[in-house]
Amino acid sequence: MAYEVTATRKRPTTLDGLIGQEFVVATLKNSIQDGRIAHAYLFSGPRGVGKTSAARILARALNCPEGPNADTDTRHEAESITRGTALDVIEIDGASNTSVNDVREIKDEVLFPPNHSRYKIYIIDEVHMLSTSAFNALLKTIEEPPPYIIFIFATTELHKVPATIKSRCQQFHFRLIPLEQLLQKLIEAVEEMRIHADRDALMWIAKEGRGSLRDAYTLFDQVVAFSDGHITLDKIKTKLGLVGLDRLNSLAEALADGSLQRVMELSDQIMATGVSVDQFVIDMNEYFRNLLLLRAGIKRESVIGYPIAEFSSLAVEAWSEHQLMHGLDLLLEAFRRLRYTVNERFELELVLGELCRLRDYIDPGQLLNRIHDLRRRAEQGDFLQQDSPEPSGPGTEAKQANGAAGRAPVSAGTAERMAGQSAGQPARQSLDQSVQHAQQSAVQQPDQQQQAHSAPVDRQPAVQQPAQHRAAQSAPENSPARQQTQHMQAPTENAAAPTGEPAPAAAAPQPPAPEQAAAPTGDQAVEQSHADAAGKQPSTLSDWAGRSAGQQLPTAEPRGDERRVLDLGEFDRLIEEVSHASMSLGSALSGAISQTFDDRFLYLQFKSAFASKTIELESEQIEECIHTVLGVPLRVKVETIEDSNEDEQQHHPDPQVELPRKVFRGKVISG
Incomplete structure (x- = not known):
């Protein structure tokens, strides 16, 4: 007897023999039993899932001598249909008969009734290959055929079939066959052939079938040919040039260690066994896909395709899910580039x-969450907490004071007070005590001291704000910042107001030497005058709000034309509040180059005329945010600083700007 391939030998002859198509089988059997026979059927689905076999089984069931019967196994009629000797079942290859003339022959033949059967059945395989004219010629015949004519169409590309044809047919979509059922069919074939086969080898064959029983049978026949009666996975890897799971595990462990030298050595060994680059990349893609599934908690062997125990636990735990997805994306992109590369x-x-550095990859979402966490910790002051207490000993107090000043600047005398605390006390508590002590000292200073008279200044640390005042403690002993802090803590007769009236002497500390207390001039006079005024005037809007709320702050009122520089921290909070309401308005507000305030107004200076105009139009919204964030009802005044180079630009305009201005007769707006 001649050899017959497994796919043909094991082709099903009954509807119950179709595996993985329960919906199709149940619908066709009920239709046959109830006598509800349609005049046209359209079977679609992937290759090798039973479309043509179902068409032949349906044809035999309809032409059964005992009447339409879905359970009859008429093997003789099946062989006659396969050989093409059945007169009343005509099977046509749509890929070979695509012209309209072939369809016209069918139209002529349908006029004649069947010879000895109940129905005359036309099976057109790969019907999507017919031409448009051929489809149009079939329309009338399919819509109103003679009662003894039945059409059965089969196709793997349903989208190429015209909608006019699909609307005239009952459609059945065939699905891919599950892996477990493919494995069971291969086991049955092994038992029939009386050969030995390992389960992992049959599992690999079923997985490579990818849901197609015919593909699985074809690969099975090839493996049987070189296995000498015993199918093993090692023989398959050797003969077919596969990487193998054990070598993939070793390569993955080297990738997890980041050892590029070992990775290159292992890849060279794999390539030396005859594995092609395409197959190498394909196996790597499949391996990383399985690692991702295992990492996600999927343990089904039918989904993975290999026994779970054969995967390296180190490789499974080496990367996170986001890293595995990124690695899989790199491999897929590498496979796409293989076609056009210089050398594969x-x-x-x-x-x-790139995979050696996969453990360094951070998902953008995780990075964003980390940034939000750090920002939240910074707002809550978690960074001010000491990591661990330091043992007490010589020099420990000074070290703790300097460390606290490095993390968060503190006011005058804080380092000495922190030195007296216990070794494990948090620096945040010391900082709070220092702030309270500085406020009490400011309240107790004499009110008779004259204010320093100065003009508005730019955004410079000339006005000593609380944060800047605390930062001066970490400066060197003879630095201007340290001397300025000493003037603020203990005003003396040498630091009197410009009016010449001496200020009352403070109880402590002792006044500086005469050569150090010389009358300042220029910028130093401005800074010193602001420092003297800061001792009795609130330097932030929060302090000014506290004064208006009834706190016991200095009673000296500022001059009507005096402005104070807004604290940068408060201004940042104001920008954030405005940005919540309008992102564009917050962006424009952040472009202010100077922020000062007095009793009634918040003065904002801009270089951009566009930004100034935007702030003016939305000033009411900004004033609401000022009252919400800072608790002070201030009005907003906008000032635009003219560029010093504007006159020069007008006299010497840029030729590239002047030409379009003349052409469009427009006006150049700076900023």
Whole structure:
């Protein structure tokens, strides 16, 4: 007897023999039993899932001598249909008979009734290959055929079939066959052939079938040919040039260690066994896909395709899900580039080098969450907490004071007070006590001291704000910042107001030497005058709000034309509040180059005329945010600083700007 391939030998002859198509089988059997026979059927689905076999089984069931019967196994009629000797079942290859003339022959033949059967059945395989004219010629015949004519169409590309044809047919979509059922069919074939086969080898064959029983049978026949009666996975890897799961595990462990040298050595060993670069990348894609599934908690062997125990636990735990998805994306992109690369091996080595650094990859979402966490911790002051207490000993007090000043600047005398605390006390508590002590000292200073008279200044640390005042403690002993802090803590007769009236002497500390207390001039006079005024005037809007709320702050009122520089921290909070309401308005507000305030107004200076105009139009909204965030009802005044180079630009305009201005007769707006 001649050899017959497994796919043909094991072709099903009954509807119950179709595996993985329960919906199709149940619908056709009920239709046959109830006598509800349609005049046209359309079977669609992937290759090798039973479309043509179902069409032949349906044809035999309809032409059964005992009447339409879905359970009859008429093997003789099946062979006659397969050989093409059945007169009343005509099977046509749509890929070979695509012209309209072939369809016209069918139209002529349908006029004649069947010879000895109940129905005359036309099976047109690969019907999507017919031409548009051929489809149009079939329309009338399919819509109103003679009662003894039945059409059965089969196609793997349903989208190529015209909608006019699909609307005239009952459609049945065939699905891919599950892996477990493919494995069971291969086991049955092994038992019929009386050969030995390992389960993992049959599992690999079923997985490579990818849901197609015919593909699985074809690969099975090939493996049987070189296995000498015993199918093993090692023989398959050797003969077919596969990487193998054990070598993939070793390569993955080297990638997890980040050892590029070992990775290149292993890849060279794999390539030396005859594995192509394409197959190498395909196996790597499949391996990383399985690692991702295992990492996600999927343990089904039918989904993975391999026994779970055969995967390296180190490789499974080496990367996170986001890193595995990124690695899989790199491998897929490498496979796409193989077609156009100069050397395929270069692409393989490049992607392996990138996978060595896969553990350093951070998902953008995780990075964003980390940034939000750090920002939340900064707002809550978690960074001010000491990590661990330091043992007491010589020099420990000074070290703790300097460390606290490095993390968060503190006011005058804080380092001495922190030195007296216990070794494990948090620096945040010391900082709070220092702030309270500085406020009490400011309240107790004499009210008779004259204010320093100065003009508005730019955004410079000339006005000593609380944060800047605390930062001066970490400065060197003889630095201007340290001397300025000493003037603020203990005003003396040498630091009197410009009017010449001496200020009352403070109880402590002792006044500086005469050569250090010389009358300042220039910028130093401005800074010193602001420092003297800061001792009795609130330097932030929060302090000014506290004064208006009834707190016991200095009673000296500022001059009507005096402005104070707004604290940068308060201004940042104001920008954030405005940005919540309008992102564009917050962006325009952040462009202010100077922020000062007095009793009634908040003065904002801009270089951009556009930004100034935007702030003026939305000033009411900004005033509401000022009252919400800072608790002070201030009005907003906008000032635009003219560029010093504007006159020069008008006299010497840019030729590239002047030409379009003349052409469009427009006006150039700076900023």
